[in-house]
Amino acid sequence: MEKFGRSQSVTRTEDLRFLSGGGQYVDDIAPEGALFAYFLRSNMAHAQIVELDVTAARDMPGVALVLTAQDLKAGGVQLRMKASIIKNIDGSTAADPLRPLLAQDRVRYVGEAIALIVADSLNAAKDAAEAVTFELEELPVHLDLSVGGEAIHAEAAENLALTYGCGNAADTKAALAEAAHLVTVQVPDNRVIAASMEPRGCFAEMTDGRLHVAVNGQGVWGPKADLAYHLGMEKSDIRVTNPDTGGGFGMKAMGYPETIAVAHATRVLGRPVRWMSERTEAMLTDNAGRDLVTTATLAFDADFKITGYSIDSVCNLGAYNSGYAQFIQTDLFSKVLMGTYDVQAAFMKTVGVYTNTTPVDAYRGAGRPEAIFVLERAMDEAARQLGVDAWDLRRKNFIAPDQFPYTTATGVTYDVGEFSNLLTRAGTEADVDGFARRKSASAEQGKLRGHGLCYYIESILGAPTETSRVDFVEDGALIYVGTQSGGQGHETVYAQFLADQTGIPADKVHVVQGDSDLIPTGGGTGGSRSVTVQNTATLATVAKITDVFTAFLAEVAGVSAADISFDDERFRIPDSNLSPTMLDVAELARDAGRDDLLTHTATITLENRSFPNGAHVAEVEVDPETGVVEVKKYSVVDDFGNLINPMLVAGQVHGGVAQGIGQAITERVVFDEYGQLLTASFMDYGVPRADDVPMVNFATQGTPSHYNPMGMKGCGEAGTVGALAAVTNAVVDALWDHGVRDAAMPFTPHRVWSMLQKAKVNRAVT
Secondary structure, three states: OOOOOOOOOOOOOHHHHHHOOOOOEOOOOOOOOOEEEEEEEOOOOOEEEEEEEOHHHHOOOOEEEEEOHHHHHHOOOOOEOOOOOOEOOOOOEOOOOOOEOOOOOEEOOOOOEEEEEEEOOHHHHHHHHHOOEEEEEEOOOOOOOOOOOOOOOOOOHHHEEEEEEEEOHHHHHHHHHHOOEEEEEEEEEOOEOOOOOOOOEEEEEEEOOEEEEEEOOOOOHHHHHHHHHHHOOOHHHEEEEOOEOOOOOOOOOOOOHHHHHHHHHHHHHOOOEEEEOOHHHHHHHOOEEOOEEEEEEEEEOOOOOEEEEEEEEEEEOOOOOOOOHHHHHHHHHHOOOOOOEOOOOEEEEEEEEOOOOOOEOOOOOOOHHHHHHHHHHHHHHHHHHHOOOHHHHHHHHEOOHHHOOEEOOOOOEEOOOOHHHHHHHHHHHOOHHHHHHHHHHHHHOOOEEEEEEEEEEOOOOOOOEEEEEEEEEOOEEEEEEOOOOOOOOHHHHHHHHHHHHHOOOHHHEEEEOOEOOOOOOOOOOOOOOHHHHHHHHHHHHHHHHHHHHHHHHHHHHOOOHHHOEEOOOOEEOOOOOOOOOHHHHHHHHHHOOOHHHOEEEEEEEOOOOOOOEEEEEEEEEEOOOOOOEEEEEEEEEEEOEOOOOHHHHHHHHHHHHHHHHHHHHHOOOOEOOOOOEOOOOOOOOOOOOHHHOOOEEEEEOOOOOOOOOOOEOOOOOHHHHHHHHHHHHHHHHHHHOOOOOOOOOOOOHHHHHHHHHHHHHHHHHO
């Protein structure tokens, strides 16, 4: 990758600012004197609103405004929140019930916002909330992951949201009927809470007659469009900024009611209003992730080649359609349905249901971790039932290098891959040959040791179009980007890439992001899109700069532009001892009054996405006396194509693996029979701690992508995609010899201990 980035491990320049308390987060930069917003929320999961009287609250000390759904409606606010709606298998449109910004007539999950109180202090707003008179008439709750139960929406009979299908049903049915071997496995995928380090928040203010909203999301153009839609405003009258953001993981990518309500309050009052979620509030209201159960069947011929694959899923949408929810366990799941295996007879059917729980939407990987988890659990189970080695079974069924480009059963075309070679490397990195020795050592200490493999492939998603703009200023260059950092290190990697392509010192490149006034379009962050689309746009911008600067130098030097070259650091002019840098040329242009040469923009659209892939190998140790599961060894070999900054890539993988381990071992969302969330604090909900995550042995073995000029593949979600099955397969392996056959994550101590006790009883009976 000599030309397209030097692949240097450069430490993050933004870290000094963050670690020294210099981060500019939304709650740090709210305007002085801003009023405080507080949301009164439902304490019931399903109930009719019998009475809602906010008169007393409005008269409380310090209260500036109280808003209900009726007040929003009277103020001209569009109450209906927008959501992407999918097509059912029969071609009809999936359910699209009303989701109001504030509850009207009925509440449908604990935490749903009922009223907004704005006051001069947070305590005053909370006191006023206590003065609201409201009566709820409880209705039966529907919590089961199944069709049926008390109807949550009139528009969704039996709480059926969607019935989706993808693939070839007839061929798949025939393959299963003719198979020499059939393996069926049921795979629960537990709900998780994103629990970003920084909860959601925003502030709004009126500036020179325009509305300015700052939100800690994953981009500014989605919120801007939402504000214009709900408030009936022209987009040109709205500015949205996205300051430093402490994690998003997909959960902050879509619209939420609080942002709109706060913005409307600011318009009504003519004063700034701020809101920051508290932790329990976040756990009750942030869109959750995963939450589905899938039954998968693999068909094999007599030689253990896969001939067909069928899945039936039921996924939980929660109480409403969130922004992208209907597409997560359907269309996005289907992108990698068959993973890395050469199978054309594949079919998926997914039923989506509404329940009286927090809405469910994108969470790191958004459909692809779920698909790979099911497939790789099925492959592991197949190896056990067929009596073959799990690694050999995968290798036998891989798409071979000479089959690329390869169009999958669901119509996605992979460009390149060398799966078998990478798997061999993974075996070496994980020291698979030494596992038996380590297992014996664990047994001597009374521990059960297991080994698990997952081979994953990821489909990079998100908007394919992006813009990059470079302005030359006196002390260097500004690069304006359309993506949004939530902790990934964009300030470092974009500056590094521009420096690599232009020779401008990286410390003289300043990255500008998250301001809809400065950057008119952009796709934001999501689906691991940033590195490929944004840097492709930057590459196109650099090409423009090079052409324009070459023409200018030719004019100044009196030579032909065709004779001037640029070597990524300096321009070379024939018959001259001058070799100006881009900054030198910019200074010449400035001195010549050619300000038109100091700003350059390019917009690109990628026709295809990249497909990172790799192998995760986990080793776990289980204490049978306590049920405690420890991940003792974890190895990853990834194919991310060409890399810009390997250190940042490793950091992304480490973070993804940590979240995957968290879902597999520590994170368990629990609702009681009334729909109350019992795991609504860090005392009850187990995000992984440092001692839950081992050092991750990380290596890359890249095959450059054919789908972008740098040959890169996104890395932001890959760690989570591979971790779920690797850890689960390892735990199953550890428990298998002790008779456990129904192991399912999360592998919390009590659950694992109970699995072992149940197996002990079953063995005694038989």
